Amino acid sequence: MVGSHYRIDFCAGEENDIIILSLVRSNEEDNCGFVAEENRICVSMSRARLGLYVIGNMDMLARKSRMLTHSCYSAHSWDQMGKSCPLY
16 A cells, blocks of 8 residues: 555656545544644645646645645635635
């Protein structure tokens, strides 16, 4: 079985037009896993050339990561955050 750390590290240097980043973490302990390591989230979020879609419990993740707190604030201020993502 391949762990999430391996998948992130394996693709760390690759850029793509569109990145779909799944940070699906939601638990009573506010355990956010690898997202607690700011360098991993920075690499994950900086590889999109045209579009970045982040899926997850952003309220919980923003409490645990300063970088995600800033990203969530920016996304809200630009009206780029929502509860759904239309697919075409």
